[in-house]
Amino acid sequence: MKTRLGLVYGGKSAEHNVSLQTALAVTKALDTEKFDIHPIYITEKGEWVRGPQLTETVSNVKMLQFEQTGRTFSPAALNRDMFPGQPGTDEEAIDVVFPLLHGPNGEDGTIQGMLELLNVPYVGNGVLASSAGMDKVVMKHLFAQAGLDQAKYVSFVKKTWNEAKEESYEKVEAELGYPCFVKPANLGSSVGISKCRNREELDHAFELAFQYDRKIVVEEGVIGREIEIGVLGNDEPACSVAGEIAPKKDFYDYKAKYEDGDTDLIIPASLSEDEYDTMSNMAVRAFQAIDGSGLVRADFFLTNEGKILINEVNTMPGFTPFSMFPLLWKESGVEYPDLIEKLVDLAIERHKEKQQIKYTF
Numbered sequence: 001m002k003t004r005l006g007l008v009y010g011g012k013s014a015e016h017n018v019s020l021q022t023a024l025a026v027t028k029a030l031d032t033e034k035f036d037i038h039p040i041y042i043t044e045k046g047e048w049v050r051g052p053q054l055t056e057t058v059s060n061v062k063m064l065q066f067e068q069t070g071r072t073f074s075p076a077a078l079n080r081d082m083f084p085g086q087p088g089t090d091e092e093a094i095d096v097v098f099p100l101l102h103g104p105n106g107e108d109g110t111i112q113g114m115l116e117l118l119n120v121p122y123v124g125n126g127v128l129a130s131s132a133g134m135d136k137v138v139m140k141h142l143f144a145q146a147g148l149d150q151a152k153y154v155s156f157v158k159k160t161w162n163e164a165k166e167e168s169y170e171k172v173e174a175e176l177g178y179p180c181f182v183k184p185a186n187l188g189s190s191v192g193i194s195k196c197r198n199r200e201e202l203d204h205a206f207e208l209a210f211q212y213d214r215k216i217v218v219e220e221g222v223i224g225r226e227i228e229i230g231v232l233g234n235d236e237p238a239c240s241v242a243g244e245i246a247p248k249k250d251f252y253d254y255k256a257k258y259e260d261g262d263t264d265l266i267i268p269a270s271l272s273e274d275e276y277d278t279m280s281n282m283a284v285r286a287f288q289a290i291d292g293s294g295l296v297r298a299d300f301f302l303t304n305e306g307k308i309l310i311n312e313v314n315t316m317p318g319f320t321p322f323s324m325f326p327l328l329w330k331e332s333g334v335e336y337p338d339l340i341e342k343l344v345d346l347a348i349e350r351h352k353e354k355q356q357i358k359y360t361f
Contacts, residue, residue, distance in 0.1 A: 002034060002035055003035050003036070004094050005035045005095065006040055006078065006096070007023055007027065008097055008098065008101060008106075009023035009041060010023075010042040010044070010101075011044075011046075012042065012044060012045065012105045013103035013105050013106055014192075014212060015102035015187070018318060021061065022319045023100045025323075026100060027057075035344075037053060038054075041066050041067075046105070047067075047072055048073055049073075050071050050072075051064070051066040051070040052070075075118070076118065078097065094120070096121045096122065096123065096344050099115075099124060100319070103134075103191070104134070107133075108131050109128070112130050121347050121350075123294055123343045124295060124316055124347070125290075125292055126350075128290070129290040129292045133296065133312075133313050135185050135186050137217050139313065142290060143289060150309050151219050154176065154217070155185065155215060156215070157214055158214045158215070159214075161206060161210065165203075169199060177220065179195055181221060182217075183217050184209045187213060191212060192209045194209070222301045224307075225244055225246075226245040226246075226301060227244055227269050227299075228243050228245065228297055228300070228328065229241075229297070229328065230295070230296075230298075230324075230329050230332075231313075232295055232329065233294075233346065234293045234294070234350055234353075240331070240332040240334075241269075242276055242279060242328075243265055243267040243268065243327065243328050245324070246264035275308065279298075279300050283298035286313050295316075295317070295325070297313065297314045297324060297325045297328075298313050299311040326339055
């Protein structure tokens with residue numbers, strides 16, 4: 001019997017278009033002999049729209065946007081046992097949900113919490129791991145607690161900055177210096193990120209980052225190579241080969257990631273055995289520090305002095321043609337369709353484990 005897989009994508013987020021690209025890539029890769037594919041599009045206004053089951057190849061993202069042709073519904077309908085009488089038929093029921101959402105309202109634990117309440121199996125990280133992985137400040141605190149080496153950083157909330165801009169900039173200059181990177185705390189895909197070389201650029205960077213979040217993080221500029229490793233699993237996670245990001249610009253920005261591919265991805269990265277072992281060990285420790293499940297992509301700096309620093313983990317790395325995560329696993333011997341199938345299996349495994357938890361005393 002086929003697995004009825006619900007793909008949830010789009011979302012009320014600055015990364016809406018990134019999610020659409022991810023959904024397009026996943027639909028092209030899914031094995032229709034194993035899965036019935038049920039697309040669920042969340043509009044930029046936050047409406048949930050269910051499209052017809054996909055039986056043909058989707059060639060562009062417009063075919064995945066169903067404002068005019070789909071059926072608006074409540075996400076509560078995903079659990080027909082809990083909410084009988086919802087619109088639809090039993091044939092439309094979903095076995096597993098694959099949230100292909102990036103950024104706030106998707107990758108931050110919100111949809112994961114909803115699916116937990118509905119008791120619906122879903123791919124990827126749970127509420128805690130998703131929210132901790134989304135909030136770069138909380139993530140860095142957890143990494144510090146786990147004893148993982150990382151770059152120096154400071155963080156600010158908008159109110160503090162508004163009331164003391166000069167003091168905020170002085171703190172950055174005293175503790176980090178230039179160059180530094182300013183980022184929204186709760187966003188990914190390099191949205192709202194700036195590299196700063198002086199006070200004027202720092203001021204502009206704060207203005208930009210605070211457009212996307214009420215909290216930001218500022219990190220010291222690290223000179224070195226950018227290395228990434230894919231982590232796959234639940235309680236016994238495995239690591240892929242390492243890959244290197246070699247941007248042709250100052251840093252790996254949104255355009256380089258999703259539009260022009262103006263970046264070299266070197267897979268596998270040229271590392272010594274000791275360097276890879278250290279990174280893979282740190283990747284697993286980071287995965288465990290956030291209580292991860294399913295997948296993360298762990299990002300590192302290898303400095304010119306040979307020091308290894310963890311930068312961050314991404315709890316829902318993209319599956320676009322330019323994305324590192326599936327490429328890392330392909331090089332590790334796991335083809336894209338097999339990777340998706342493995343993630344679905346891990347979701348079912350974790351859901352079954354949760355059903356064994358005792359909720360009465």
